[in-house]
Structures are given as structure tokens and as C-alpha cells.
Amino acid sequence: MKIDPDSSKDLSVQIAQAIRDAIISGSLRVDERLPSETELSEHFDVSRPTVREALKRLAAQSLIRTQRGASGGAFVNRLTFQDAYGQQITTSTLLLSMNAVSFETACEARYALERACAPLSAQRREADHLATMRAEIYRQGQPGLSDEAFCASDVAFHRALVDGAGNPVLSYQLAGAVEAMQPSMNMITFTARSREAIIALHTRIADAIEANDAGTADSALSELQSYTAKLANDVIAQREKT
Amino acid sequence: MKIDPDSSKDLSVQIAQAIRDAIISGSLRVDERLPSETELSEHFDVSRPTVREALKRLAAQSLIRTQRGASGGAFVNRLTFQDAYGQQITTSTLLLSMNAVSFETACEARYALERACAPLSAQRREADHLATMRAEIYRQGQPGLSDEAFCASDVAFHRALVDGAGNPVLSYQLAGAVEAMQPSMNMITFTARSREAIIALHTRIADAIEANDAGTADSALSELQSYTAKLANDVIAQREKT
DNA sequence: AGACTTTTAATTGTCTTACAATTAAAATTG
DNA sequence: CAATTTTAATTGTAAGACAATTAAAAGTCT
Numbered sequence: 352m353k354i355d356p357d358s359s360k361d362l363s364v365q366i367a368q369a370i371r372d373a374i375i376s377g378s379l380r381v382d383e384r385l386p387s388e389t390e391l392s393e394h395f396d397v398s399r400p401t402v403r404e405a406l407k408r409l410a411a412q413s414l415i416r417t418q419r420g421a422s423g424g425a426f427v428n429r430l431t432f433q434d435a436y437g438q439q440i441t442t443s444t445l446l447l448s449m450n451a452v453s454f455e456t457a458c459e460a461r462y463a464l465e466r467a468c469a470p471l472s473a474q475r476r477e478a479d480h481l482a483t484m485r486a487e488i489y490r491q492g493q494p495g496l497s498d499e500a501f502c503a504s505d506v507a508f509h510r511a512l513v514d515g516a517g518n519p520v521l522s523y524q525l526a527g528a529v530e531a532m533q534p535s536m537n538m539i540t541f542t543a544r545s546r547e548a549i550i551a552l553h554t555r556i557a558d559a560i561e562a563n564d565a566g567t568a569d570s571a572l573s574e575l576q577s578y579t580a581k582l583a584n585d586v587i588a589q590r591e592k593t
Numbered sequence: 594m595k596i597d598p599d600s601s602k603d604l605s606v607q608i609a610q611a612i613r614d615a616i617i618s619g620s621l622r623v624d625e626r627l628p629s630e631t632e633l634s635e636h637f638d639v640s641r642p643t644v645r646e647a648l649k650r651l652a653a654q655s656l657i658r659t660q661r662g663a664s665g666g667a668f669v670n671r672l673t674f675q676d677a678y679g680q681q682i683t684t685s686t687l688l689l690s691m692n693a694v695s696f697e698t699a700c701e702a703r704y705a706l707e708r709a710c711a712p713l714s715a716q717r718r719e720a721d722h723l724a725t726m727r728a729e730i731y732r733q734g735q736p737g738l739s740d741e742a743f744c745a746s747d748v749a750f751h752r753a754l755v756d757g758a759g760n761p762v763l764s765y766q767l768a769g770a771v772e773a774m775q776p777s778m779n780m781i782t783f784t785a786r787s788r789e790a791i792i793a794l795h796t797r798i799a800d801a802i803e804a805n806d807a808g809t810a811d812s813a814l815s816e817l818q819s820y821t822a823k824l825a826n827d828v829i830a831q832r833e834k835t
Numbered sequence: 836a837g838a839c840t841t842t843t844a845a846t847t848g849t850c851t852t853a854c855a856a857t858t859a860a861a862a863t864t865g
Numbered sequence: 866c867a868a869t870t871t872t873a874a875t876t877g878t879a880a881g882a883c884a885a886t887t888a889a890a891a892g893t894c895t
Contacts, residue, residue: 361877363649374687381691387846398879400642403847407605407646408653412683419847420887435688438680441654443765445616446677449623452762459713460762467709471701520694520702520770523685528766603848629875640850645876661876662858 352378354395362397363404369395370405374414374427385415385425413438432519436526443531454535454583461528462576465509468516468525469556469572470565476515483511484557491550501546502536508553515560539582548578594620596637604639605646611637612647616656616669627657627667655680674761678768685773696777696825703770704818707751710758710767711798711814712807718757725753726799733792743788744778750795757802781824790820 352373354365373379386394391402406425409415413434417425428434447457472480487508491501506529513525541549552575559567594615596607615621628636633644648667651657655676657667670676689699714722729750733743748771755767783791794817801809 363877367653375683375690377690389846400645400880401878403642404646404649404877407649411609411650411653414687417847418887419885421843421845422888423846423886425847430684430687430691432688432692435684438654438684441617442672442677442680445656445672446674446765447762448617448619449672450674456760457762460760460766463709463713463758463760463763464706464766467705471705516705518698518702518705520689520699521705523688524702524706524766524770528762605848631875642851643849646848659876660858661856663872663874664859665857665875667876 352394362395362401363408366391366395366397366402366405367408370409371412371414379427381427381429383427385427387424432523435523439523439527440530443527444534447531448534454587455580457532457535458576458580458583461532462572464525464528465513466569466572468513468518468521469560469568471518471521472512472515473560473563473565473568475517476560477517480511480515481557481561484508484553484560487511488550488553488557491546491553498539498541499537501541502533505536505549506530506533512556512560535583536579539586541582545578545582549575552578594636604637604643605650608633608637608639608644608647609650612651613654613656621669623669623671625669627669629666674765677765681765681769682772685769686776689773690776696829697822699774699777700818700822700825703774704814706767706770707755708811708814710755710760710763711802711810713760713763714754714757715802715805715807715810717759718802719759722753722757723799723803726750726795726802729753730792730795730799733788733795740781740783741779743783744775747778747791748772748775754798754802777825778821781828783824787820787824791817794820 352369354362354369358365370379370385379385385391385406388399388402388406392399395402406415406417409425410417413428413430415425416428417423446452487504490496490504491508496504509529510522510526513529514522516522552571555571556568556575559565559571594611596604596611600607612621612627621627627633627648630641630644630648634641637644648657648659651667652659655670655672658670659665659667688694729746732738732746733750738746751771752764752768755771756764758764794813797813798810798817801807801813
């Protein structure tokens with residue numbers, strides 16, 4: 352584990368990269384303890400604060416965790432799906448908000464991915480996935496529900512649909528696409544009538560998933576995509592008018 | 594922008610979170626300069642090294658960039674698709690390698706997502722996407738190509754397919770799924786015969802995309818998925834025998 | 836001997852101070 | 866006015882100290 356003495360990059364970047372490489376290549380294994388900060392600073396011939404900056408970079412990516420105390424130190428972290436979800440969502444959300452991605456583009460991506468899950472979900476969904484979907488549909492029909500709460504429930508519904516595919520890698524990939532849409536979705540005002548339409552489509556999707564009917568689920572998702580895009584367009588048109 | 598004085602978390606974590614929140618909420622805009630490290634340390638009432646650790650955490654997520662010199666400082670970074678790709682790939686690769694995700698699961702996820710792109714790609718692909726696909730197919734047929742190079746070309750082919758959909762959000766989401774498979778794919782030894790079969794399928798896909806024929810592209814991808822899974826299974830079976 | 840308490844040592848977290856490197860802007864000079 | 870030099874602001878790095886935490890070791894009491 353060495354660093355390039357001729358590099359123009361900051362030392363803490365180089366050290367972080369060296370350790371990251373060691374983790375990715377497997378020469379540092381999960382739960383293995385890294386040398387102490389003092390040892391690392393001697394090894395790389397830098398000061399302890401510099402080593403610490405490097406370690407913080409790695410901690411920010413959930414690559415290591417640190418523990419204080421006698422037998423403490425920095426340990427290689429097992430990246431959990433949960434951690435990865437979180438990072439995906441943060442990154443996706445920022446990416447969309449900072450790059451002026453149109454609602455249509457984000458929406459298309461999201462539904463394309465969801466439709467990829469639907470056939471698998473129709474085949475493998477378990478009772479609890481269906482139960483969650485039904486519960487969220489019920490919640491969406493409650494009067495007095497705020498637009499934010501309606502959106503949140505929408506996300507939960509779609510997550511259950513995706514999780515029904517029983518493929519954690521798919522769930523992880525989709526988490527970003529679905530959750531990152533939420534800020535854009537929150538612009539939309541959901542009238543009673545549009546909620547009704549969405550709930551009807553959700554019900555059709557849930558029914559299809561329950562009946563192992565991939566085709567119907569797909570077409571319902573397709574309609575939902577068009578309808579959502581239309582709602583967003585109306586909001587945009589309304590804004591431009593005023 | 595404040596931090597909780599009663600929190601049990603490390604100060605640098607709290608400060609990073611406070612700044613992150615300010616960026617996500619939009620109260621710090623892209624390219625806006627943060628206060629200097631000295632000012633931040635006074636504002637949060639902590640030392641400069643602690644502030645620096647917080648800033649390094651944010652830099653690791655590409656949320657800020659720093660510049661030395663008179664009018665330097667830390668600036669809110671515009672998260673580019675390029676940056677996001679990189680993070681996605683690192684995270685996905687580690688996730689798969691650290692969680693003993695089966696080849697089958699990862700493969701299923703990858704092809705499910707790719708098949709979601711295929712119809713869009715068949716509709717919108719441009720000349721350069723087709724050119725890249727054809728070029729990679731040609732490369733894959735070259736004798737003396739190493740297995741790693743064959744895999745890399747395979748990735749490039751599939752990226753061109755995905756990019757053909759003309760949706761950067763989809764491309765970003767798929768980057769992780771496709772590239773993270775590479776380490777697993779590298780286990781596979783591609784014989785002359787298996788390469789031939791893969792190239793034939795790639796050609797069928799490219800032809801279908803060129804002909805705007807989503808259906809054929811989908812079925813070819815489906816076959817490719819089965820074939821890839823079969824190759825992997827053979828490798829695993831072979832290993833268990835010895 | 837065994838259970839409980841205290842001490843110790845290792846380690847990370849934080850602070851302080853200082854200096855080096857870099858860079859844009861201001862001041863100086865020809 | 867252009868080129869050069871100086872200056873000041875800012876991040877990067879270093880060194881050393883102390884606080885907080887924690888597991889293990891040592892000690893103590895029953």
C-alpha cells in the first residue's frame with residue numbers, strides 16, 4: 352500500500368485512494384482492522400490529521416467505520432444494501448436537482464425501470480408485498496391527506512412493487528430512481544380527481560400483480576406514466592400562464 | 594445552519610450533515626462559495642481540523658470542491674453525471690463483492706434493466722450508438738483477444754445500447770448495474786465457441802436496434818441472459834468438481 | 836476461587852499553534 | 866500602460882497536547 356510521491360494530488364486524497372484500492376482488491380477484508388492512525392501516519396510519512404482526513408473520506412463512503420477505545424480503530428465496513436440505498440438516493444436526488452433534468456426524462460427513466468421489475472414481481476411477489484400495496488392504496492384514499500403524504504405513500508407503494516421482484520440488486524437500483532423523483536413529484540398538486548385516477552391505476556396494478564398478470568401490470572404502469580407526465584405538464588403550463 | 598449540541602455523534606459528522614442539508618435544501622447554491630475554514634470553525638465553535646474533516650467528507654461525495662489561494666475556498670459542486678457514474682460504479686461493485694450476491698441475481702437485475710432500455714433505444718438510437726455497437730462486435734471477433742478485453746468490450750457494447758435510449762438518467766442508473774458485473778464476468782473463461790454465440794446474439798441485438806425492432810431486441814437480450822447464466826453455472830460446476 | 840471494582844493502556848476525537856504552498860489581487864516599476 | 870513584484874487570503878500539512886472512550890488487565894473483597 353503505497354502512494355505516489357510525484358502526484359500533484361492532495362496527500363489525503365492519495366492515502367484514501369490507496370486504502371480504497373486495498374479494500375476493493377480484497378487485500379483488506381471485511382471487518383479487518385486498519386492500522387491505528389499513528390501507525391498509518393508513520394507508514395505513509397504524513398501527519399495524523401492528514402491520515403484522519405483520508406479516513407473521513409472513506410467513512411463518508413461507508414467503506415470504513417471507526418470505534419474509539421482500547422481495542423478500537425478503523426475497520427473495513429461491510430457495505431450493506433441499506434447503506435447503498437442511502438447513498439444512491441442522496442446522489443440521485445442531487446443529480447436531478449442540480450442538472451435541470453426535465454420531469455419527463457426522470458419520469459421516463461423511473462417507469463422504464465419499474466416496468467422491468469413488474470414481470471418478476473408478478474411472478475414472485477409474496478403476501479406482505481401485496482399487503483403493503485393494498486395498505487398504501489387505502490391510505491391514498493383517505494380524505495385530508497396532504498400532497499406530501501400522498502407522494503410518500505406513492506413511493507411506498509412503488510417500493511413494495513419493486514421489492515416484490517425479490518431481487519435485492521434491483522431494489523437497490525430502483526431506490527434511487529423512485530425516491531429521487533419525490534422532490535419533483537412534490538411540485539404537483541393532487542386534486543381529488545387526479546388522486547382517484549391514480550388510485551384506480553394502483554388498484555389495477557395490485558390486482559394484476561396478485562393475479563400474476565404481467566401484461567396488465569405493464570399496461571397499467573404505462574398509463575400511470577402518461578398520466579403522471581400529463582399532471583406535471585399541466586402544472587408547468589399553469590405556471591407559465593401566470 | 595446549526596448543529597445539535599446534545600448529539601452523541603462526532604462533531605465533523607454533524608457539521609458535514611448541516612452543510613449537506615444546506616446544499617440539498619438549496620440554501621447553498623451551485624458554485625456558491627462556503628465560508629472559509631476559519632470562519633466555519635468560528636461559526637460552529639470548533640477547531641479548524643474538525644471543520645476540515647467535515648469538508649473532506651463532503652468532498653468524498655463530490656458535494657464540494659476546494660481551491661487553494663487568495664480567492665480560493667470550498668465551493669458547492671455541480672454533481673455531474675460523470676461524477677455520479679463513478680460513485681454508482683464504486684458503490685455497486687463493492688455491494689456485490691461484499692454481500693455474496695449470486696451471479697444469477699446480479700445477472701437478472703442487469704438484464705431486466707437493460708431490457709427496459711431496449712425499446713427506447715430501438716426507437717431513438719443515433720448513428721454513433723450503432724457504430725459503437727458494430728465496432729465492439731468487430732473487436733469481440735478478433736482472435737487473440739484476452740478474456741478481460743472481451744468483457745470490457747461487452748460492457749462497452751451494452752453501454753452503447755443503453756445510451757441509445759437517449760435518457761441520461763437511465764444511462765446513469767444502468768452504469769452501476771452493468772459495470773458492477775464485470776468482476777463476476779471476469780471469472781468466466783470465454784471459449785471460441787461461447788464467444789461466437791455471444792457475438793451472434795450481439796449482432797442480432799444491433800440489427801434489431803437498427804431496424805427499430807424492439808421485440809427482437811428483447812428476445813435476443815433474453816437469450817443472452819440465459820446463455821450468460823449458463824456459462825457462469827458451468828464455471829461454478831467445474832470448480833466444485835475439482 | 837469467583838465476582839466485582841479499579842486501574843491501566845490503547846485508540847480515536849478535538850484543540851492549538853505554526854508554517855508551507857498556492858493563487859488572485861494589489862502595488863510597484865519600467 | 867504593460868510587466869513585474871509584493872501582499873494577503875486561503876487551503877494543505879505538521880506537531881504536540883489533552884479529552885473521551887473502551888477493552889483488558891490488575892486488584893480487591895467475599
